[in-house]
Amino acid sequence: MNVFILTEAGQKVGFGHLSRCSGVYDAFVKRGxxxxxxxxxxxxxxxxxxxxxxxxxxxxxxxxxLLSRIAGADIVLIDSYLADQDKYHDIAATVSLVACVDDYxxxxxxxxxxxxxxxxxxxxxxxxxxxxxxxxxxxxAFLRKAFWDATRKEISAQVKNVFVxxxxxxxxxxxxxxxxxxxxxxxxxxxxxxxxxxxNNIPAxxxxxxxxTKIVVDVxxxxxxKLMLKADVAISASGQTLSELAILGVPGVAVCVAENQxxxxxxxxxxxxxxxxxxxxxxxxxxxxxxxxxxxxxxSAQLRQSISSSGVLAIVDAVIRKAxxxxxxxxxxxxxxxxxxxxxxDCRDIWLWRNTHQAxxxxxxSETISYNQHxxxxxxxxxxxxxxxxxxxxxxxxIGYVRHDTEENQAVSSIVLNPQFYGMGxxxxxxxxxxxxxxxxxxxxxxxxxxxxxxxxxxxxxxxxAGYRLKKRIVRNGKKAGVYQWQS
Numbered sequence: 424m425n426v427f428i429l430t431e432a433g434q435k436v437g438f439g440h441l442s443r444c445s446g447v448y449d450a451f452v453k454r455g456x457x458x459x460x461x462x463x464x465x466x467x468x469x470x471x472x473x474x475x476x477x478x479x480x481x482x483x484x485x486x487x488x489l490l491s492r493i494a495g496a497d498i499v500l501i502d503s504y505l506a507d508q509d510k511y512h513d514i515a516a517t518v519s520l521v522a523c524v525d526d527y528x529x530x531x532x533x534x535x536x537x538x539x540x541x542x543x544x545x546x547x548x549x550x551x552x553x554x555x556x557x558x559x560x561x562x563x564a565f566l567r568k569a570f571w572d573a574t575r576k577e578i579s580a581q582v583k584n585v586f587v588x589x590x591x592x593x594x595x596x597x598x599x600x601x602x603x604x605x606x607x608x609x610x611x612x613x614x615x616x617x618x619x620x621x622x623n624n625i626p627a628x629x630x631x632x633x634x635x636t637k638i639v640v641d642v643x644x645x646x647x648x649k650l651m652l653k654a655d656v657a658i659s660a661s662g663q664t665l666s667e668l669a670i671l672g673v674p675g676v677a678v679c680v681a682e683n684q685x686x687x688x689x690x691x692x693x694x695x696x697x698x699x700x701x702x703x704x705x706x707x708x709x710x711x712x713x714x715x716x717x718x719x720x721x722x723s724a725q726l727r728q729s730i731s732s733s734g735v736l737a738i739v740d741a742v743i744r745k746a747x748x749x750x751x752x753x754x755x756x757x758x759x760x761x762x763x764x765x766x767x768x769d770c771r772d773i774w775l776w777r778n779t780h781q782a783x784x785x786x787x788x789s790e791t792i793s794y795n796q797h798x799x800x801x802x803x804x805x806x807x808x809x810x811x812x813x814x815x816x817x818x819x820x821x822i823g824y825v826r827h828d829t830e831e832n833q834a835v836s837s838i839v840l841n842p843q844f845y846g847m848g849x850x851x852x853x854x855x856x857x858x859x860x861x862x863x864x865x866x867x868x869x870x871x872x873x874x875x876x877x878x879x880x881x882x883x884x885x886x887x888x889a890g891y892r893l894k895k896r897i898v899r900n901g902k903k904a905g906v907y908q909w910q911s
Contacts, residue, residue, distance in 0.1 A: 494779035850885030
């Protein structure tokens with residue numbers, strides 16, 4: 424299977440998306456599939472992608488290039504707060520299946536799979552939409568690989584070690600003041616602060632630290648797990664880290680540091696974490712509530728019961744199953760397609776198909792075409808008496824289009840398939856059906872030719888199987904090609 428994961432990360436947007444996606448990446452690998460991750464971020468995120476097949480570029484700004492790369496993919500998983508609804512739907516139009524990670528019903532998602540692995544997801548009342556499968560709740564929790572083995576935290580008699588992190592950047596600058604308060608109220612306990620290179624306040628944290636403070640920068644998932652299990656209690660922002668603490672059963676104080684964390688914060692603090700406001704006094708007060716061992720034991724048990732350690736594997740299995748079923752259904756339906764004239768509303772679909780890497784490679788004009796350029800060309804072709812444009816489709820699904828351009832005493836045929844139907848052996852059938860429809864028109868040439876590049880064997884085979892035969896060799900736009908002819 425050809426799988427892509429699209430997300431964003433960095434100092435401005437944080438690392439929650441990347442953390443979730445890393446778990447999904449590893450789950451695909453465990454199932455024998457190696458995806459490619461495309462991250463909208465700066466070079467600073469590269470350190471977090473070691474061992475991952477990846478590219479880093481702004482796929483929102485270079486969206487046509489993105490579509491070109493992913494077209495025809497079996498699965499594209501998207502975890503983004505920045506991509507708008509139109510982009511999701513354009514991606515869905517060029518790949519077999521999209522799986523969309525959501526936290527708060529952000530947009531109207533296209534057909535495919537919608538995943539919300541957060542604890543509050545089942546109460547969000549997602550709309551029932553045909554051909555959308557919802558994976559909701561902590562049965563589908565996003566956990567990094569190191570947390571799949573849910574080792575149980577042993578609850579100690581006393582609090583001797585506290586684990587602290589405020590996410591990927593600590594933009595509220597909570598770490599220095601919280602550390603100062605902890606040292607004042609708990610001078611003898613070990614304090615471990617996990618920070619990232621994107622913390623702007625590391626000097627202030629170092630200044631506030633005492634001899635019992637350990638500051639750890641950019642830890643891996645395995646290191647994070649080890650530090651969490653060593654701690655007796657934790658203090659954390661209310662993002663992805665709460666799920667990781669919960670699966671280990673580490674009791675702690677949850678701090679809501681951003682509005683988009685509020686639902687997660689409220690749900691988890693009703694399941695065992697202690698709620699705190701984003702200030703040092705509130706955090707220390709929350710920590711006092713976890714002083715007794717029996718309180719921490721109860722919290723630990725509640726947390727572990729609230730989440731599954733195999734969530735990302737369940738996600739990947741469901742998405743693979745859905746993609747296989749969608750492709751099977753699509754291939755079955757495509758065996759009985761019809762040919763019709765192309766309409767104005769087909770313009771955008773043809774543009775998306777034309778700009779894929781495979782279609783551009785087969786074309787003599789291989790550059791990316793902007794939508795404005797395509798729209799102008801499309802309108803001219805629709806009104807050109809010497810051009811006939813045909814669409815092959817099943818009910819509700821377009822398979823591809825064929826164009827016949829009359830030149831002197833012959834017609835030149837070309838075809839572009841919807842990437843969702845790549846590899847199904849439909850090219851020959853679509854070519855033959857369109858040719859038959861074309862020849863039923865009055866006053867059209869009885870000779871049909873196709874110019875095909877030598878380095879595109881799939882197209883050559885499709886036309887040969889449709890009854891075309893090599894007539895001569897040519898060079899067009901510096902590319903070696905053959906002229907193949909079909910004659911009634």
